[in-house]
Every structure is written in structure tokens, then in C-alpha cells.
Amino acid sequence: MAGIEDVARLAGVSTATVSRTLSGRGPVKPATRLKVEAAAGELGYVVSASASSLASGRTKNIGVVVPFLGSWFFSSVVEGAQRALLRNGYDLTLYNLSGGGDERASVFEHFLLRQRLDAVIAVSLELTEHEVDRLHAVGKPIVGVGVGGPSNGVRTLTIDDAAVARRATEHLLALGHTRIGHVGGSKELDLDFHLPTNRRLGYEGALEAAEIAVSVDLFEPANFTMRGGYQATRRLLERDDGRPSAIFAASDEMAIGCILAARDLGLSVPHDVSVIGIDDHNLADFFGLTTMAQFPQAQGEKAVDILMEQLHPRPHEPGDLNLPMPFELITRSSTAPPRAESAYRGAGDLSRHRGTGPVR
Amino acid sequence: MAGIEDVARLAGVSTATVSRTLSGRGPVKPATRLKVEAAAGELGYVVSASASSLASGRTKNIGVVVPFLGSWFFSSVVEGAQRALLRNGYDLTLYNLSGGGDERASVFEHFLLRQRLDAVIAVSLELTEHEVDRLHAVGKPIVGVGVGGPSNGVRTLTIDDAAVARRATEHLLALGHTRIGHVGGSKELDLDFHLPTNRRLGYEGALEAAEIAVSVDLFEPANFTMRGGYQATRRLLERDDGRPSAIFAASDEMAIGCILAARDLGLSVPHDVSVIGIDDHNLADFFGLTTMAQFPQAQGEKAVDILMEQLHPRPHEPGDLNLPMPFELITRSSTAPPRAESAYRGAGDLSRHRGTGPVR
């Protein structure tokens, strides 16, 4: 392994000049720069991260903390962040809190404080005040992704959950639906994670604005999985007192569960039941799911952009604390106007229909 | 931020003793140890990773390289590795090669050589000889996960793909199926990734052992996605010359596509068509899919164990170069004996049946 001295010797300059050249900090005459770069290339020189960090205090490394990885949203955010970091010459150190034991404590008490990170991105985590303090105490910028509202003064990126839910519901209303069910998050999920409530509020807001009474009977809680959505939907569609003609699910995975449940009951989607989700999940297209797209990769990239700006401050005004991220309605084949007679029809004659199946 | 000197002063010992105590290297009298630990705790001292790395040459950090994250297998391996690393006090730095540009080159030419890693885990990547050389040149142990056979002398963890496929096919044979289709990987996927071929060979081996002729007509290539499995299965089931009574898909995602395709054709799974996959994917249970489970989290953990042993050598003999990982048949509701008359029935009378839907 060639060291900086070797490069300096070969280029006929001092180590300081090599450092300045390779790091881009401080002035170097173009001719010198070329000599140094040639020498470095020839020797296959790569700076030692630890030596550089120790001397400069910068690590070129960002920590990303996620609750777990096996979910489309989290892995997409990580993928976006990774891509943006790589572009900037940064490493991404991943902290996965799943396993649900003392992981969280040990990550926040030890791992994040080792001075191996320049900043932290927290995905879908409501940080405690203590955790934020620890991080700020060692001067690490933090940005949150996928958490509503600036939690404890942390910069936060997220879609406006209420607005997205309202928009989804409005889509169903615009198609003429008036009995609209909602498969949302259960109470327990809401403890440190207000997303389910916000989405429910958006749904209710849209109904109220359309002067449609909100009925608790049309809400079924689930756990954001396909199976949860499936089970909730069966409960919703098998009731005797008139099933909804459309369902708004708070996530695409649940929405896909809705579609499968409807099919199993012999109902056609969208003709007997329309279904709309939130996410634009991987599988949404395959199932023909109409959905409110959010763009987690872009959210991950944006989080990195914000941190880069903070770490390499330019003559810029600091942005807002709570950045709303874009979302967009994507219409596929799971939503349509209600059947003329079907809106208030009971669940009696289910057996006639067959599912239409995924598109293609 | 308290430094090692602060701790030494408070504990009334030298910095050398603090270092020895906290790192567990070298002898320390129990009483001294206690004093030091108390002092460190009181000051909230955490060693500086870069200073420690620079002085010792160890980084307590492992690089994990994956082709992309948004797949059940990869994210599970990473999750397992992360858990095991955390337990050992190691960080995990993630390199995601998706984006498919120069990522791969820059990761291998720069990022991995920064001396910020003690070792590398490569997931489902056939490393080039050059890449392996670069890594070995800087003395970094490598272990591969999910790649068949020791590639270029790299220690490798994987299930025996041929054996797993054989076992899956045998399950269908044992149920009495004789016309067994295979939805596998396409030729292009096989370029630097022999898994599809190995699984196909296992399938063919089982048929031959049962003295059943292998028919190319019963093979359909796909791309390891649900949609790919769906489309391949439609082609397989809509042929006029007698459809298979069972399908072996080379992955669970494709197998789920098979199930959905069969349902859309009005065929009942498992009564008209049995389906078996490989993985025990997240969603397998929901779809009632019989599958050959592999355990990617365990594979990730095992990879870490191997590296730990290599990094902290004990009086151990080094293990084998190519470690076969365990797999297991999990029987659910997607496989059953063939209908007496159905095995050779044409595709004409499809319309009678309705899908049974996911379990639950």
C-alpha cells in the first residue's frame, strides 16, 4: 500500500500538496495537480480513511438507521441514499434495529458515537429527545425520513400523509363512490408513529368535505401487511349491512390484500369494489393497483442532499425544517365508477363474479 | 467528548491501561479493570474509531456488497449479517451496486480500498479475478453468499441449488405427478450467475431418476419476478398439447405468479395444478405456497461468523472452502396429488373452476 509520502516523492512535491490536490481543499497550480494525480494513479494510491478522519475530523461516512430492511419503503430509501452518497464519495453505514432487543440502545449509545459518522439519517423513527440530544451533543446533523412533522427539532422529509389520503379518497369520490371503506393502521401502531392516524384523518376530511358521514363501521384496522389487508377486507366485505363499493387502504401491500380478498369473495375489482392504496410499491403495477405514489428513493436522495449542504456549507439560506415530499396519483385498473345498483347491494349474491386477475 | 486521557486521569492509571481494559487485549488486574470501567462509564467515553483504527490497523467494520436491496433474499442476508455484526461490536458498511453504471468499478477501485474495512461479504456476486486480487492484495478476507461454488478461491456460502431443485421436484413426483413444468431463469440471467442452470439441472436430474423424459416444452424461462412467473405460467398452461399437472418454480416470487396465473385461468391450486417454489419468501405463507425454504438471514449470520473466526484466529482448523447451507421442505396448500383425470386433460375446460384464494 503506497502512502502519501510515496506519492509526494514520485511527484516531486510535499505531502501537503498531495493532500491538497487529492482532497480539493486549498489552491494547487494546475501543472502540479497533474503531476500529483499521475503519481497517485501510478501507485494506485488511495487515502487511508482513518488517518484522514483522525486528522481532519471528517469521516465521509453517513449512518442510516432503519427499523428493519425487509420492507419496500425502507429498502428503497436506503437504496436512494446509497446512490446519492456514492456519488459524493461517501460511505453508508447501516444500522438495522430489527431484532427488537437492546439493538436500539446499543446503536444510539455506542455505535453512533464512535466518531465514525459525519451525520445520521433516521428512517421512519420517532427519535426520543435523549437520542437527539446525544447526537447533537457530538455535533452530528440528523435528518429524518418518513416521519411526520419535525420531531424534536430534527429536519424531516415526508409526504403529507393527510393530504395524500385526502387525495386518494377524493379520487374515489370523484368516481361516484359514496360508501368508501378504509383499511388503516391499528391503534398500537400509532404509538410512536402517527402515520396511520394522519392518513385516517385525511380520509375522513375528504368525506366530510363531500358531506358524507364518516362511519366507524367502514374502518378496519390492519398491520400494514398483505395478510392484514386481506383479513380486514374480508371483514369489511362480508358484513350484511351493505358493503362499501370502494376501499382506500393506507398502504399498497394492504391494498393488494384487499384485491385478493375481493376476488376470493367472487367480487370483481374494480366493478364490484374499487381499491386504492398508497406507495406505488413494486408490485402495484402487476396487480393493476391504482395508488398514490410516493418516491422513497427520491426521499433518500433528498436526505443526502440536505446533509451534503449542511456538511459543505455554501452561501445558502437554510431550508425549512419540515419538507413536504411530492406524491402523485397513478391510475391503474383497480378503480372505476361504482356499478349503478351495487353501491348499496348486500353481500348476498357474491358468487356470480370471478376476479379479473392481475393485468397481464 | 471525553478522551482516553480523561478516563486515565479519572481512573488514576495510564492511557495504556485504559486501552487494554476497554479493548480486552492484554492483561489487566480485575480491580484496575473495574476502576477504568467506572471512569469510562462516568464520562460516557466511547473510543474514537478513526484513532483506534489508525493505531491498530483494525476497523471493526465490514463491507457488504449487494447487487441491489429491493429483494427479499438480499435484504434478508444483510439483516442477518447486520445482527451478527452488531453483536460483535462491528459496523456494517453497505455497498449497493444497483444503478448499474460505474458503481461497481468505483466501489471496487476506491471505496473498498480505503482501509475502512476489515473484510468484505459479497452477496450473489460472481467476483472477477481482478476484484478478488485487489481485495486480497490489501489483505481483506472475503466471503461470498448465495453464489454457487468457490469463485476464484473465495470462501462461499450457498444452498446446493441442484439438490434443492431435485428435492422440490421429488416432492411433486412423490405426490404422483408425471407432467411437471419448470419456470426457471432465462439464459441471459445465467451469464455470471449459475443458479438458474443449477436449479434446472436438479429438476431434470429428479425426472431422469424417476425415468420420466425431460421435455423442453415444459420449461418456460422468466426473470425471477412475480410478473415473470405469471406470464411464463400462462404460456405453460394455455398450450393445447396437455398442460402440466404441477409446476416447479425456481423462486417463490415466480411461484406466486404461477398461482395467480392458474387462478386467472380458472384452475384450482392445488387440485388442477400444484405449485412449489424455492425460498420461503415472506409472502409464501400468505399464498399457501409449498416451498423449499432457505434461510438467508442465517446465511448472513454465518458469513459473519466465518469472518470473525478469521479476524480473531483461535486454535482452529480452517473450514472447507465451499459451505453448503441447510434447506428444508415446507409443505403448505399449493401441492397435492394430481386429479385422476386431470394430468393429461387439455386446456379446453378451464372455465369451470375458481381459485381457492390464499389461506386464511
Place this chain on the structure above:
DNA sequence: TTGAAAGCGCTAACAC
């Protein structure tokens, strides 16, 4: 079992 002190390989003043 402990302490003194020489680096580890860079970066950033500071001087020129």
C-alpha cells in the same frame, strides 16, 4: 501487571 513513549498516515496552520 503497569507506564512511557513512539508511532499509525494524514491534514491544516503557518511561514515562506
Place this chain on the structure above:
DNA sequence: GTGTTAGCGCTTTCAA
């Protein structure tokens, strides 16, 4: 624009 040099905060001989 460039060189000299004093650290950055640890670990690890080596001697006691």
C-alpha cells in the same frame, strides 16, 4: 502556490 511541521487520539512495543 507550496513546504514544514505539529498534532489528530489512540495502540503497542519495551522496560520496569
